[in-house]
Amino acid sequence: MKKSTKGWIKSLFAGTVIAAGISVAATGALAGETVKVGVSLPLTGDWAEYGDFIKKSVNMVINKANKDGGVAGKKIELVIADSRGDPKESVLIAQKFVGNPEIIAEIGDFSSSSCMAAAPIYEKASMAQVSPTASHPDFTKKGKNMFRVIGTQATEGPYNAKWAVEGFGAKTVATVYINNDWGVAANKYFTQAAEKLGAKVIAQEAFSPGEKDFSSVMSKIKRLNPDVLYLPVFYADGAAIMGQARRLHYKPTVLSTGSLYSEKLIEQGGKSVEGVMTSVAYFPSNPRPESMAFTKEFKATYNKTPNMFAAVGFDAATLVVAALKKSGAKDRASIGKALEGLGGLRGVTGDFDYSKSHDPVKEYAKIIIKDGKWVPVK
Amino acid sequence: MLEQLINGLTQGSVYALLALGFTIIFGTLRMVTFAHGEVFMGGAYVGLTLFTYLTPSLPLALLVAAVVTFIMGALIEIIAFRFLRNAPHFSSLLVTIGLSVILINLAQLIFGPETRSIPPALIEDLAFGEIQIFGFYVTYLQMAVLGVAIAMMVATYFFIEHTPIGLAIRATSQDHEAAYAMGVNVNRIFTLTFAVGSMMGGIAGVLIGLYYNVFYPTMGILLGIKAFSASVVGGLVSMPGAIIAGLTIGVIESFAVDFWNASYRHLVAFVFMIIILVIRPAGIMGKSGPMSGRGD
């Protein structure tokens, strides 16, 4: 008898704990004259720093929009969630956003894999998922409510391959790329295009996220001595790679993607990163008026120089605000349609016309680090 | 190829230093900590802060990091192990996992989530000043990494083998109960050993942080479990074993990158570890070594 009483208490306790937990999880939000936008980004873990830049930009745009009177008489409220760069977390967050009827659009996630994992949930709820950074070509094929701000790998890769092979006359190329969904795609589209153009790909070296020892891999590249080294990596890794190459007395011709563009690269890399070239859709000294205005505003707000991640975050938020305004912020399904109807919205990283395709066409500028500054390639 | 050997030895000496910290801790407490990588990260951030905001002096950074991580280690020991001396080992393990999560997020809060660097100009001489050996370049920092690692190993060896406290540590590591009976304050020895082991992790943090000049909150995770495997390969209780295993793994990794592909390099350490565990659990050095402490 004693045992069963104990069992009773245990079961009761277990039940209460579960129930209490769930009710906490389920507490709804306050009602009011607001319209909510979900933001799903990695705010902790390996990708936190990039998520943070995007978050800053998004906050800036929304605050400004609210100051200017909001959309359709309503204030925009952000519901920010940390996905830690784990697709499973993104799925959970997606379901949470979709389950909250007040949230009518979503900005995020960061990685293509996260976005694609969450896509079916958003698609089913007709909620627009506007990803600043998902560059995998398949992302926008996951549904008619998937939008991206950044250019796809399928356009950026060949662009850079052409630059390498035709611009530099490279006969041999090598790549060192980060082994995540983005890096793999970046490497694939570049090497495919380079081979098609007649160059020989002599090494494709992936490194695990979190890796900081590149001396062995750079020794190898040095020995193989390719005409052009393609580096689809993030700037934090870029500085380490170039620093370690310099220690080996190796000075390759380096091309990269917009991910490498950052003031931080110069801050961290110093002399080692001199001569590094990238193609970018955004850089601060870009004469494009939207870019200049954004750079100024971001610097004034956060006392930091923005980078590519901040720029696409800004555009994502701007697009969502514009769509909210256009649609009257009534329901979810109208946001996707409004985004398609924005026709040529001028953003920081280019013009956005989603009417035919949800993959924006980017114009890339070529920039190079010269005397510790990013300047356009002549 | 000699270049790969130097790369491997530098990387390996870091594994060795971290593994040594593990080995000292395990050798005495018979417990493992999953917060070692985060102590390492703490040491690295101390280096970053001093170099950037105070003065770019390597000895000072090493000294301060040693003190800070010594205290960190002592605190971790008290929280995760002393409080739980009568609890299952499992609980201590979990507390160290919890502490590592807290430390990572604390670092993110204090230093921001972004990867940070010491302004390159401040460490230009240290990181890129170099001498030539047999036609190969070795930077001052590379030499410092190797030199400090070797000095630490030697110092620890003498500390354990030739000081009264070292004697107490050895006695404790061989038999907790007997040491207690002989009047050794076992609790204090545990905390001290843990602190010393953590200190080595912290020093490794400064060295590696400077060497790569990248600092980020999650920097200790991969290295932490890597050091584990080096420690296991070395036999978990043998100091020379940890050193040899660390260096060996570093060198094999470098060559693996060259002959195979960079992405598979991490497999080396773990495959090596499992093979050693299966065929020779006592590690490559067997039972010998000053910390073997197996009661034999």
Place this chain on the structure above:
Amino acid sequence: MTKMVKELIANSPLIGLLALLLVIPGFIENQYVLQVMIFVGIYIVLVLSLNLLNGYVGLLAIGHAAFYGIGAYASAKLSIELGFPFLLSFILSGIIAGFFGFILGRPTLRLTGIYLALATLGFNVIVWLIMLNWMDFTHGPLGIMDIPQPELFGYKIESRTDYYYLMLAFVVLTLFSIHRLVSSRFGRALVAIREDELAAEASGIDTTRYKVQAFILAAFYAGLAGSFYAHFVKYVSPDSFTHMESFSILAMLALGGGGNLLGPVVGASILTVVPEAFRFLDEYRMFMYGGILVVMMLVRPMGIFGASSYSFRLKLFDEKEKSYDKGDKFIDLGDDTGGKTPEGSA
């Protein structure tokens, strides 16, 4: 008759809970809550399976996400490339994971305590690295997408409510089968091995065989959970099966307490629901998680229900309580052969 009534009353909390769980989807409009509950279910199965090793046999396995991942990938591959129906790939992925359990369990069997822990951790990292790098087979970091939704006897599992019931059935079946297992001769043998391996062997228990079997079973259930996960999220990538995930599962077991069936259920529920509930804390959320672990372990080192059904205590120090005690035999460290059991020490 009265006996039956008595049994019914004794079991009424369980029956009540089950009834509540059965009707609950009718009252929950928010699909997200259901989704969280489904994840609770997945973790309950994972923790229960890990409990076989850590709680019942007293082995310290800390790489459970490896089997979870193997099950998930196996199921994804089987149903996409070979077009197997859900139930078949579900069972097969359990068997495949079980096979890997055998592969890991058999050679590492002589290891005890921390040596086994590190071997399982290493195995986890190796599996993760292979998922990450074997592009042709696993698609590397891109993961495997568009895993078909389960179909059971012609009925398509589609809504969260469908999944919820599937999950509930899965959890109940797991609980029931594991309960049968541990209360059988098999379970008693496991506990005997945990309490005193030498004595168990002396009394005729084939410890090697039982340990390997426990390993295979634990991997099998974890593989099933992986398969369910794959068909539920419809997407698998290496990120979900790192050693940090293993630590999460371990934390759930530690929090709830091992060696019984209630602890894993409660532990998995708390550590899945609480981080969800505190999602609004953004960057501070992981502090909470770490904090819960540390505080809970300090307050109840055996976990919430751990100490009640059996003691983890180290018999070496049992008679004479002293302040320096290491305290447990949960992890067996103190033999002379680098973690081998005495048979290997010759």
